[in-house]
Amino acid sequence: MANQHVSDPTEHAHASHELSFWRKYVFSVDHKVIGLQYCITAWIFLLIGFSLMMLMRWQLAFPYQPVPFLGRFLSPHLAPNGVISAELYNQLGAMHGTIMVFLGIVPLAVGAFGNYLVPLQIGAPDMAFPRLNMMSYWLYLPAGLLMLASFFLPGGAAQSGWTSYPPLADINPGQTVWLLAMVIIITSSLLGSINFLVTTLNMRAKGLTLSRLPVFVWSEMVASVLLLLAFPPLEAASILQLADRVLHTSFYIPAGLVVLGVPSTATGGGQPILWQHLFWFLAHPEVYVLVLPPMGIVAEIIANNTRKPLHGYKTIVASMIAIGFMSFIVWAHHMFISGMAPALSNFFLVTTMIISVPSVAILTCFIYSLKGGSIRFTTPMLFALAFLPMFGIGGLTGLPLGISVTDIYLHDTYYVIGHFHYVVVTGSIVAMMGGVYHWFPKWFGRKMNDTLGKVHFWGTLLCMNGVFFPMFIQGMAGQDRRYWDPMTQLHNVPTQPLHVVSSISAWTLFLFQLPFIYNFFHSMFHGEKADNPWEATTLEWACPSPPPHGNFVKIPRVYRGPYEYSVPGAKTDWIAQDAPEAA
Amino acid sequence: MSSSAVAVNYPGEHSGLTNAKLGIWLFLASEVMLFATLFTSYLVIRLGSSSWPRGWEVLNVPLGTINTFVLITSSVTIILAYAKCMARDKAGFKTYMALTLALAFVFLGIKSVEWGTKFRAHHFPSTNIFFGVYFVLTGLHALHVIGGIILNSVLLFMADKHWDDPLFAGRVEAAGLYWHFVDIVWIFLLPALYLL
Amino acid sequence: MNLNYPKYGWGLPVAASTYARDIDFGIRLIHYAMFAIFILWGIFFTYLLIRYRRRDGVPAEREHEHHPIKSLMPDLIVMVFEIGLIAFYAIPVWSRIKQTFPDPKDANEINVIAEQFAWNVQYPGPDGKFGKRSPDLVHFSNPIGLDRSDPAAKDDVVLANEIHMPLGKPTLIHLMSKDVIHSFFIPSFRIKQDAVPGMDIPVWVQPTRPGLYELSCAQLCGFGHSLMRAEVVVQTPADYAAWLKSQEPAPAAAAQPQNLGF
Structure with missing residues (x-):
């Protein structure tokens, strides 16, 4: 072997013994440790973001009623007598969105799953820049903590929505900390995406050509390109907004503002809509960062549990790349009624319809992959299967929002909330829950409990639909988003009972996460031992579970595509990617 | 385990570029997006603005021009430093690297004189949208210059210890690419702010 | 004259402007199409899950050839529908509502x-x-x-x-x-x-x-x-x-x- 660094496992084993606790578990440069750090941190953030929402849902279901039990712990200033005030409601709303998107799903999809699995699936000993990798995590965590700490700082947390439209965001309290935290998170994501791309392009095992990469690795690559190119505009936009707040420039402030009766001291000359363009230039590709890696996870799970190759591997990969490319030119479909020139809408209407084509192609390939299969209904497979119709609902309801004319009515109503939660919650999060069940044996050498997993699955699926489906009906009735008290409008009154349904579903959804949390930590130490329980073919299973420092005892050589299941004439119904031709 | 050693020696499939080089190019791609966004914002704000001062009437064009020459010269010296590094001439490398650093400091010095004059004339970012754009864009660029100074001085001080590391030249090359980028951004800033 | 609020319910509120009907037409049409697509698709999905569930001794069938056309068929239908929507509905109605103004x-x-x-x-x-x-x-x-x-x-x-x-x-x-x-x-x-x-x-x-x-x-x-x-x-x-x-x-x-x- 030409390379001692990689092929000598004893060196790593030896090295890992000498590492102190801090270097091994806290400031580790090992992609697996960092991946698990990301995984646990991101799930905790998801839980925090979810908790904020459960609090908001109390106000929506039972306006002006004191929050039971928790109410007395809320600041009397923000929640007099335990009743959630409008300021607190807006803080919770803005932080819910920010935490879920930037601190929850992206770090989980890219930081956790990507970090742990990409090097393993390409047969690499680690990421290309391990120290940079550590830095990504150690920027992400403090940024997240800063974001949370903003609740307790003077001025409170940001309260202008996760989209932070100026001039509101320029004048509302709490926004400065939000912007600082965002700049740090963006930097962390940029470092991560560079690392992923270099790793995947430069460190694949011999024989692992691009056309033999698992779909998951492809999805991470496309997501990394999106992060790399779409995040800097938001960074620039955030810097300009930060300048507006700290240096009193007026990039987003026009002349002649009068805020609550007081003429603004800003000199003006800026444009509020500029922020929206820059924000959505990031945030639309961001949607695909939230969706593509979970799609990759679903692809892996489906191929493994149907025991046959994916239908249309090339179509799926090409569609992912097409989505990545197109996602840069659809951003203004979030802005049909923002006041931008109406003629521009037609362009973005057309690109939006075009981007639905590769999305439909991917979903179709997943469905056709089931045909002819020998479907095992394992716990991860249940999650992957649920992803298909749920993501389907999310995608279909995007149609009336993407058509400019129907968006006039539906824009900024609960319909929009329902739409994107079907995409990212019942889509992405469900897929990533499946991913946890699927790769748990890889991470800890033990399986998660199946019965608890099924309880978790059915409870989650039911409750999620209970939370989000009523929103379509409310949106249809014209209910506006981000209302602290929807009952101020007569047309919201008839659908008020649906808020109660949503809220109760949300709280029940929380209860159904308890078996998941228990299962995770219990199985870590007491689960059934397993090495490759799913009889999966991809490279991550070619090393021991959990993999040692440096991953592969011997750097694998790849002889075939990623999903060689049920090959006629083979002894077993699967042939690992690294099994020599002879087997 | 040295991270980049893997890339150089890695026996598997790869792009043919070293990790450092591929990494820096990707990093520059994101930097291009950052500054492209800022320039686009500048254009949008300027085109939508009812009045816009002529750059040369409010800014010091001679100082800006001198700074351009300073930066371009430093781009040349960093190439020479890289050439000396490839030629295994340590003293030459150190001289040119130190010269690059010195020029970077000259750039920042002139910049601070310019900013100082503006502040004394009570021109602040909040004065009007033009000065907002001017201070934020040149300020961000100055931050990139400071980043480059840190990077280059680390290489200068690492030279003795890591001179024989096969990766050292690759790092110098990456630093050079970054420094060129900082230079190019300035070449766009000069006309955008001072001349047009 | 006595003026009252319309009766609000669970569906779209009463249509009370000249172009409300046009927008409702689109919303309804798209939703009917969505339901149709989802139900057909759901039937096919359920059929696949039952027909191809794991049974002992029945191995998975590998496809001998990949027909890209087949996997793009649903796309084709969706695309025709979308192009129709854009050309005959979205662009003309949008220009009537947002791009032309009364004198x-x-x-x-x-x-x-x-x-x-x-x-x-x-x-x-x-x-x-x-x-x-x-x-x-x-x-x-x-x-x-x-x-x-x-x-x-x-x-x-x-x-x-x-x-x-x-x-x-x-x-x-x-x-x-x-x-x-x-x-x-x-x-x-x-x-x-x-x-x-x-x-x-x-x-x-x-x-x-x-x-x-x-x-x-x-x-x-x-x-x-x-x-x-x-x-x-x-x-x-x-x-x-x-x-x-x-x-x-x-x-x-x-x-x-x-x-x-x-």
Whole structure:
């Protein structure tokens, strides 16, 4: 072997013994440790973001009623007598969105799953820049903590929505900390995406050509390109907004503002809509960062549990790349009624319809992959299967929002909330829950409990639909988003009972996460031992579970595509990617 | 385990570029997006603005021009430093690297004189949208210059210890690419702010 | 005449403007298509899950060849549907609603100036001309900063949270904002447009049914976002004219703009 660094496992084993606790578990440069750090941190953030929402849902279901039990712990200033005030409601709303998107799903999809699995699936000993990798995590965590700490700082947390439209965001309290935290998170994501791309392009095992990469690795690559190119505009936009707040420039402030009766001291000359363009230039590709890696996870799970190759591997990969490319030119479909020139809408209407084509192609390939299969209904497979119709609902309801004319009515109503939660919650999060069940044996050498997993699955699926489906009906009735008290409008009154349904579903959804949390930590130490329980073919299973420092005892050589299941004439119904031709 | 050693020696499939080089190019791609966004914002704000001062009437064009020459010269010296590094001439490398650093400091010095004059004339970012754009864009660029100074001085001080590391030249090359980028951004800033 | 709010329910609110029907047509059509696609797809999905569940001794069948056309068939159907929607529905209707405006001469022209957290409405009065406004003149007795020294302002009527529109005539609204972005949304009229500070965005609507309607703010604008409610009164032209006549012109502004001490 030409390379001692990689092929000598004893060196790593030896090295890992000498590492102190801090270097091994806290400031580790090992992609697996960092991946698990990301995984646990991101799930905790998801839980925090979810908790904020459960609090908001109390106000929506039972306006002006004191929050039971928790109410007395809320600041009397923000929640007099335990009743959630409008300021607190807006803080919770803005932080819910920010935490879920930037601190929850992206770090989980890219930081956790990507970090742990990409090097393993390409047969690499680690990421290309391990120290940079550590830095990504150690920027992400403090940024997240800063974001949370903003609740307790003077001025409170940001309260202008996760989209932070100026001039509101320029004048509302709490926004400065939000912007600082965002700049740090963006930097962390940029470092991560560079690392992923270099790793995947430069460190694949011999024989692992691009056309033999698992779909998951492809999805991470496309997501990394999106992060790399779409995040800097938001960074620039955030810097300009930060300048507006700290240096009193007026990039987003026009002349002649009068805020609550007081003429603004800003000199003006800026444009509020500029922020929206820059924000959505990031945030639309961001949607695909939230969706593509979970799609990759679903692809892996489906191929493994149907025991046959994916239908249309090339179509799926090409569609992912097409989505990545197109996602840069659809951003203004979030802005049909923002006041931008109406003629521009037609362009973005057309690109939006075009981007639905590769999305439909991917979903179709997943469905056709089931045909002819020998479907095992394992716990991860249940999650992957649920992803298909749920993501389907999310995608279909995007149609009336993407058509400019129907968006006039539906824009900024609960319909929009329902739409994107079907995409990212019942889509992405469900897929990533499946991913946890699927790769748990890889991470800890033990399986998660199946019965608890099924309880978790059915409870989650039911409750999620209970939370989000009523929103379509409310949106249809014209209910506006981000209302602290929807009952101020007569047309919201008839659908008020649906808020109660949503809220109760949300709280029940929380209860159904308890078996998941228990299962995770219990199985870590007491689960059934397993090495490759799913009889999966991809490279991550070619090393021991959990993999040692440096991953592969011997750097694998790849002889075939990623999903060689049920090959006629083979002894077993699967042939690992690294099994020599002879087997 | 040295991270980049893997890339150089890695026996598997790869792009043919070293990790450092591929990494820096990707990093520059994101930097291009950052500054492209800022320039686009500048254009949008300027085109939508009812009045816009002529750059040369409010800014010091001679100082800006001198700074351009300073930066371009430093781009040349960093190439020479890289050439000396490839030629295994340590003293030459150190001289040119130190010269690059010195020029970077000259750039920042002139910049601070310019900013100082503006502040004394009570021109602040909040004065009007033009000065907002001017201070934020040149300020961000100055931050990139400071980043480059840190990077280059680390290489200068690492030279003795890591001179024989096969990766050292690759790092110098990456630093050079970054420094060129900082230079190019300035070449766009000069006309955008001072001349047009 | 006695005016009432329409009955609101779970579905789309009553359609009360000329283009509400066009927008509803699209919403309905797309939803029927969505249901059809989802149900057909769901049947196929369920069939696959049952037909190809794991059975002992039955191995998975590998496909011998991949037909890219087959996997693109659903795409083709979706695409034809979408192209049809774009070409025959979205673009023409969009241009009718958002890109063509009634002639101000034939329309009832008003200014709507949004603020935290109210909708101010300026009627030009009999002279048909809006008085000048200036941010320096804004005062709580003069929320829109109307310049009383301007002759055009003499007969202007300024109201808060109350918009009157005549039947049978388009109303042309100049949408503005004093502070942050708001969004002008009358569910029954299917009209929605952001009000952006520093911009004057024209929108138009022609009500088709007399009555009271709700105007809400659809863009997060601060802590009072959900309280930003206004009443829209649609009257017969005669009633509208009588109402407008009965309105006092806005009171003269205080001589000196005062700082409210916020």
